[in-house]
Amino acid sequence: LELLNLKKMLSIVQFITDAFKRKKQKFTLESVLAEFILDNDALRRMMYIMDRQMTSGLAGGLKESTIAMLPSFVPVLPDGTESGKYMAIDLGGTNLRVMLMNIADNVDDTTAESCNFRMPQNAMTGTGEELFDFIASCMESVLRNKKLLDEPIKMGFTFSYPCDQTSLCSAKLLRWTKGFNASGVEGEDVVKLLQTAIHKRNLKITVMALMNDTVGTQVATAHDMRQCELGVIVATGTNASYMEDVKKIPKLKDVDFPYEKMIIDTEWGGFGDGGEAEFIKTQYDRIVDERSVHPGVQW
Structure with a gap:
């Protein structure tokens, strides 16, 4: 099992490296981390969406929200x-x-x-x-x-x-x-x-x-x-x-x-299962999601 996980990790690293080569970008720590930096407008948008999801969760749980509020x-x-x-x-x-x-x-x-x-x-x-x-x-x-x-x-x-x-x-x-x-x-x-x-x-x-x-x-x-x-x-x-x-x-x-x-x-880990967080996803999020046990939802 540990060997399998190591192979998966190495394949992800190789995928990321190849992606940078295709874009002819230098593969640096700064270039990777840059995708995870959100500006204030994006953060406020996330706050607004999350607040609405939490309120809906208190009313109807997963029938009305991706944040169950159990x-x-x-x-x-x-x-x-x-x-x-x-x-x-x-x-x-x-x-x-x-x-x-x-x-x-x-x-x-x-x-x-x-x-x-x-x-x-x-x-x-x-x-x-x-x-x-x-x-x-x-x-x-x-x-x-x-x-x-x-x-x-x-x-x-x-x-x-x-x-x-x-x-x-x-x-x-x-x-x-x-x-x-x-x-x-x-x-x-x-x-x-x-x-x-x-x-x-x-x-x-x-x-x-x-x-x-x-x-x-x-x-x-x-x-x-x-x-x-x-x-x-x-x-x-x-x-x-x-x-x-x-x-x-x-x-x-x-x-x-x-x-x-x-x-x-x-249960805020489910936030985004309905696509409400697509605008902040990085290529790395998509790679991990595609290779998870439950693609498309909280794994």
């Missing part, structure tokens, strides 16, 4: 007094992270042990059953190593893919991104799929909450820094979350949610 059902941020022992898993790219945490009232006394597992290709692009069985096997390995197999434990699930979330612990996958394409998962409740894999191994783990890495970043940071109002991820993908007034989320008008605010998972 409800997280997280109504409040931590106040720093939370405590307890928990497991957390983070699936959001080529690695799976399994954590055991002991959260104390005093931040300095909080401990966390983390184990990283490389995602095999058959789990990423095979069947959903293979994917969640692999995740459960990693969780079992950590618990066995810590001699905690017989101890009931509550877990938080960080799942960094666009989901239609209907409660804090129920979410259907809208579409795979970041190189994943496991079959039988899109349109299904990922918490139920994981819980089924957990039960198959007779593990005493209960999934209590699901959120993506962006919402998780905002919540975790707010535990230590009360002024945190925004979560942003720039990694394999990019995304942002923020606290919104529920009255400004029209698509939740028929949902019984007894709180005034809710964290919104913007």
Whole structure:
């Protein structure tokens, strides 16, 4: 797999070099970076388009916008007094992270042990059953190593893919991104799929909450820094979350949610899927898109 990725990268570099030769331009760092510099008019145009897309997303999600503006059902941020022992898993790219945490009232006394597992290709692009069985096997390995197999434990699930979330612990996958394409998962409740894999191994783990890495970043940071109002991820993908007034989320008008605010998972990585960002695309964007798992949309 690594050799294949290297070959792809080399072919892209060769393509770019050949493009400059055809244009009889000198291939320099400055000439490459020049395509990524936007003037103020372009930036203002992007701001305007993005603002409209976000407003439309709050009203109708992906039916009306390329920015889904997904409800997280997280109504409040931590106040720093939370405590307890928990497991957390983070699936959001080529690695799976399994954590055991002991959260104390005093931040300095909080401990966390983390184990990283490389995602095999058959789990990423095979069947959903293979994917969640692999995740459960990693969780079992950590618990066995810590001699905690017989101890009931509550877990938080960080799942960094666009989901239609209907409660804090129920979410259907809208579409795979970041190189994943496991079959039988899109349109299904990922918490139920994981819980089924957990039960198959007779593990005493209960999934209590699901959120993506962006919402998780905002919540975790707010535990230590009360002024945190925004979560942003720039990694394999990019995304942002923020606290919104529920009255400004029209698509939740028929949902019984007894709180005034809710964290919104913007899923702004999908911005441009409708062609609204074509005017700023470079030749490099087009090369990467053409060779991605999902050409034309967020990969």
